Amino acid sequence: MKKTIILVLLIVSVISCGPSKTVRTSKKVIKGDWTLNSIAHNKVGTYNISLLNDATKECFEGSDWKFIPNNNTGTYTINDANCNVGERNFIFTIQEIDPATGLYDFLLKPTNEKNKSEDNKGFRLELTQLSETNMTWVQTLNVNGSPFIITMNFTKTIE
Template structure:
């Protein structure tokens, strides 16, 4: 009887562990590839000016090109707006833990060209939508004591 209970618990553990891994892999595969930020929007009242990823103004991210490499969790993004600090940036990314395809967390760490981080600091972003053609990241921000949500809306480039 003890052996049957042990085997039952072992089966539940293995099933749960595999589904977690599959969900993370599925999300990682959905993110893999070339993307463009179509728009940056805000959920909250008022007008906002913000700097994203401690880099440039949110408006500079519109039209930026993003490349996610799933097999080594590295990537680049390029600010294309000539009125901003244009150019390519490097990052390391990861989808941690038990996350479903439609929502979950994305960890993003800005690095240098050799994928080394000077500060080892990173960002935890929420994936509120991810499929084969669209992805949205939501970042909560505190503005005058109120939470405002910044949405980075991506479209997949199919080339």
């Protein structure tokens, strides 16, 4: 009897610690190739925006992204010839914030080709929209004491 109770408690704890059904579904949707089409911000004026401690907003626009959710890895490729072109690696995690609103945190950490982080720095973005064809990330920063919101819009590449 004790062994049965312990076994049931162990199964329940393993199931409850796994990702939610919504997160599993999101990983299926995000799988594949995407293009980062546009990056906008909510403040009027000219700002020197650098994303992921890598490149400018202009370099990231038109970049190609690949998500491999079964091992939470991916790559993005900067294509603009005026930038440091090439493929970069990252690991990512999708975390559900509020099931009622459908909002998620998207954690992204740049890595080397062996998926090891050189500086152990990552970026928390809000995954505000995800469908079979479109995805939107929002990053909120603090600039001069007020929110500075960067919005990144992706479309899925049709294979």
